Amino acid sequence: MPNPAHSTPCWLIATFLPLPNPQRMGLLTKGTPLSWEETVQYLDYIKYLDYIKKHGIAQFINLYHRLKGREGDQLRWGDEIEYTIVKFDHEGKKVRASLRAEELLDRLIAGEEVNNLVGTANKFLWRPEFAAYMVEGTPGVPYGGLLACFNVVEANMMERRVEVQKLLKKDESILSISFPSIGSRDFTFPAHKTTPHDETSVGRSIFFPDDVIFGGHPRFKNLVKNIRGRRGEKVAINVPIFKDKNTPSPFVEDLSQYGEKADFSAALPDHIYMDHMGFGMGCCCLQVTFQATNVNEARWLYDQLTPITPVLLALSAATPIFRSYLADVDSRWDIISASVDDRTAGERGIAPLTTPGKWNIAKSRYDTTDCYLYPCSAKYNDVPLQMDDGIYNQLREGGIDEHLSKHIAHMFIRDPLQVFKERIEQDDTKSSEHFETIQSSNWMNMRFKPPPPDAPEIGWRVEFRPTEVQLTDFENAAYCCFVVLLTRVIISFRMTYLLPITMVNENMKRAQKRDAVLNQKFHFRKSTELSPACSALQNGLSTCKSSPEGGIGQCDGESNGDIAEMSIKEIICGNGSDFPGLTSLIRQYLDSADVDVDTRCTISQYLSFIEKRASGQISTLAHWVREFVDKHPAYKHDSAVPDETIYDLLKKMNDISNGRDHCPNLLGSYRSRTDNLIPSAVRRAEEALVMMQKKRPH
16 A cells, blocks of 8 residues: 655644735725726726736736745645525524624624734634625634644534524524525515616526625625626526426426516526526535645645545535525536626627637636646646637746646636726735736636735645535534545645546536436546556555656656546445545555544544445435425425425424434434544644654655
8 A cells, every 4th residue: 555654744733824814805805896897998998907917917927936936834724614594484484594694794703803902813714705694604723734633623613603603593593505595585584676677786687686695895796797797698597407206397487477577588498597696606615725835736736636526526415406496416516607607608609709819718717627737737638728828928938837827828818807996006026916806706626826925824725616515514524624634645645636627527517416426427547557657556546756745747658547437435435446445545644644542533433424425325415405305295296395395494404503403314423522622732742743754854
């Protein structure tokens, strides 16, 4: 089996990374956002779009060269969980999304600011999300490289949930789910009307009122308006309907109830129709960001994790209901993709291109990545990339290598959607705001994140983005820890999971299908040699000799002979012959480390849970929801999920997530030893081990 002794483990250092200043709120820049019409008008004056792109690239070039030599950053990581605030109407047996996010966030962030003033560490941070019923929670500081940190993740998530619950009213709750009734009749409290015929409406949706968009910052409404403005029409989302025994065939929804003049011309037969960004960005997700040792390791991990993203999407499937209809998919991915698709008709290939220098673009700006970043991976980039030659040449002339230049230039075929009038002229040696304007609105399954120019404590990072949020803190912690431990396996054993990008794209499509975890096969790399530079160890696992610690290299040759179609169970648990499974590799990695008993117990619980979910012994949330709906007496097996069914479903979910009920079919019988503190003895022991590692010759 692989031997990790040849590389210095980077899980050993326990240093922490401050998260963004509450006043900045990530990309929630203060200022006056320009509408798309204003942006186009401004373009005539100073060639604004080209200006933003040119200066965004200049900012990246400056940042890259200033920080490309940054070395020795240790593993620091954190999760982001999005929550839905719900309000139960027990008398009417209906549950609505509660639009209290801004009120709650004001109080939560005020608490953070008080802690900052008095010098008390924040255990968690809270930020706004797209909808007025959503909040996002993160740990107050990132987790460090101590293995014992894996034992505090779940405890932190539990405390986060309790922190919000303290502020809720008696009939309210907070759930880490995507709300199943988004866009259905009377789905919010307080209720708001749609304004599809009002020219001042930002979304003009027949289902999703403007007032349901978070109003505490202009960014969110401006995004909706600018996506519609650039596209030239509302977004069109069509999700295949689940055909139950009483579902009409073809299924054609009567949308005349929304008014004679309502525009639903984009609705397709046998599909659930939606028409607003909120149907995608109003769903909740789970994301993990981790820091790499240097820029090369970040690029390498970005590539190696890209083929893993469909596996986690299938394994975490949790979203089978949209607009109170059962869908024939289990995940939200394609729905979000369509909800922010700002491509014009010409860019989508359904009308002539009318703008010089534009392209037919195959995907929405929210979709799977189109290329790998590390030179060794380039031969698997089998998707043609549209690129602006001027942007690409600017990057190359600025000293950026070919593969990273192609990635950036491909992202920059997109126009900026969020521009602030006061922030146009910037110092490109000190700011990265124009770069991030476009980078942060390319929502892919993986994200390569350069260090912020004004935060010297933050290094090169990678964000893992596909995972569906889970109902309980145990599940969310299990998935987060699994992904982070997998990065340690990849680095320590120099594992490679590269596939042709076309196969990753196909896997992402398969991962969203109903019960994909049980019924779909996925392209996956298992064994045999890759090339003279990338070879397999004695057990046949594919490994890479051109990994970052040896400097950027180039793999010669090409072989796809060790790629097979495997089930999620085989990928996670092994196939009994030439592939041991990802959880087995993680256990071997842990065997090579000195792990305290409680942490090893917790991780073992997580790995066992994931194995049982992969094998079908424990249901995904999507499968469990379908079974609940199917057995509910109010459901008529016609694909329409009644308010009463959703009320009972979310009531059950609320009891499970708060520990008042337990469902073995969904969770098994696991109980971790999570704790909100790392024992001082464990910390001292691991810190001593760090010092020993530092003294060893490399």
